[in-house]
Amino acid sequence: MTYHPQLKRTALAGAALATAGIMVLSGCSAQQGATTLDKDADVTITMWSGQTDEAQDLIETLAKEFEDEHPNVTIDLSAGASSTEQLLQKLSAGFAGNSYPDISYSFGAWASQLEASGRTLDITDKVSEPDVKWDEFSDAARATVQPTGEKTIGFPAIVDNLSLIYNKTVFDKAGVDYPDESWDWNDFRDAAKKLTDAESNTYGYGYSVSGSEETTWQFWPHLWQNGGEILSDDEKSAAFDSDAGVKALTYLQGMAVTDKSVYLDQTDTKFGQLFASDRIGMITSGPWQLYDLVKAGTDYGVTVLPGTDGDHQTVSGPDIWALFDHKDKNREYWSYEFVKWLTDAEQDVRWNVAIGNLPLRSSEVDSAEFKEQAAAYPGLDTMAANNENAKQARPTVPGYVNLSEAIGSAISQVLQGQKDPAEALKAAAEKANEKLGESK
Structure with missing residues (x-):
């Protein structure tokens, strides 16, 4: 298994680029889509992964697997920009022109601005359901996707700690x-x-x-x-x-x-x-x-x-999968379902763990995949357990x-x-x- 060290994007680039800014929208909304949910209707959801190389290849494989399990769903997946750092400006431009994705990888430092844009979904009620196992994410990771404490705008994507x-x-x-x-x-x-x-x-x-x-x-x-x-x-x-x-x-x-x-x-x-x-x-x-x-x-x-x-x-400096509202019940439903599935332990060990990041969920620490990585990189298991001590999130204002x-x-x-x-x-x-x- 190849280890690809996670750059300190959350600590350094993510914070620095928070200055780019996202406009707060008013009186401007996306065109109305499906007003009632039809789980069997054909639907295309757009995702900007912010990834390259092996990480992108793995997430494409997982997206294809999800599509095979749900034939009515097409995931239009791309990196979204030539670098993760450029996603914030591209999202801002997309909000202005109603051409933003359903899902985007985002630095945690951007979370408050994304919520303030008026374009994010609020999945607070959904993540409280028992099958989501929300408490398996660290306190800091949960807090980052709840930047104001009023809404939950997505799922944790990557976690780390000192x-x-x-x-x-x-x-x-x-x-x-x-x-x-x-x-x-x-x-x-x-x-x-x-x-x-x-x-x-x-x-x-x-x-x-x-x-x-x-x-x-x-x-x-x-x-x-x-x-x-x-x-x-x-x-x-x-x-x-x-x-x-x-x-x-x-x-x-x-x-x-x-x-x-x-x-x-x-x-x-x-x-x-x-x-x-x-x-x-x-x-x-x-x-x-x-x-x-x-x-x-x-x-x-x-x-x-x-x-x-x-x-x-x-x-900790968690990054997130932000979910966006297109006033379309079908896109909203399947965007949520895909990211929930992607961040389940079974899939996360094939993405985060496979590329050498810490596991998103506490339940993954005992997985064979993570034990293999921890054997190759001593101390990785200690760092994963240390997520329990990541009790506060850095501000995202x-x-x-x-x-x-x-x-x-x-x-x-x-x-x-x-x-x-x-x-x-x-x-x-x-x-x-x-x-x-x-x-x-």
Whole structure:
């Protein structure tokens, strides 16, 4: 079975492209189709997969299988655009010209804008049915397809999370015990200091200071585990400049500035390379990292993030299958049925698991297909189980990308000894609030 590492699309490109924007429509609707459901009527549904290569081939095979089981259904399947990143703009143009699909792969960061477009279906009642087994999706995945909490606009498509990856060679050389699920952040900091060796240019931990979403989403678990929030309850203002936020950033400042145990990566990529070559003891990363580590022959292990008072909460960046309304009961019915079928465990092990992503559903962890992948890429099973600790979704509000840039810059400055945590977070919140106000 071939492993294709999932790019950090949800963490990086997805958030960055949320600035593209989707118009909020009013007084403009699709042409009325079937007003009553006829399950036997011939129907064509259009799907933009956002996939290429093996992932696209597999989803085409699955679509053909669904068509064979339902001869009256034709699935007009394409990638939708030359890259996943271009789908948002294409969807926006399609909404304006009533030429949008029934189903589209979408970055989770776009979810609020898609709902605000007025074009999405609301499948809340449907997913509450027992056969859907909605609770098998992680909390973060469910929250991402329910961006405002008022509607469910689709199904999770891809899930990931940040886990703690440790380099056994570096640990063994320093005589430090490997981390496990009992660790708290004090254990983590103590280990990072012991692993750091100035003579050999070895660091205990690697962290991005590029100011990108990589910098930001590495911080969210610290914030959440300390009881903090990213946004206010009404999502109109930043809330990360709280006592919890200051405590979390002060902790990282202590590691980076006082202990000097953190490799501060300006590029988002070097810390992974240095870890693979036994120069960094610990990184927090996801399933996309394992392919490179196995290829490099790195002796590594994976466990959950260190915890705060037993809370090992992590961050996830789920992508979604968004469902769209064409005022046609037949298209609505079969679009839902296909995506429900596609995300059932039996099909997901032949798509997500087959291409090396984490399984969408908790029930897939015991499947033969996933066990095979986990044997080839040690730690993949731990990352799948860690989805249980993905309890909150990153915000999908249009102003999130600006918020991310503001706090990412603040974190970078603090970790490089340039600013005080409280002052930096306050200034970042003020900057974020300007853009959040514009997006409302």
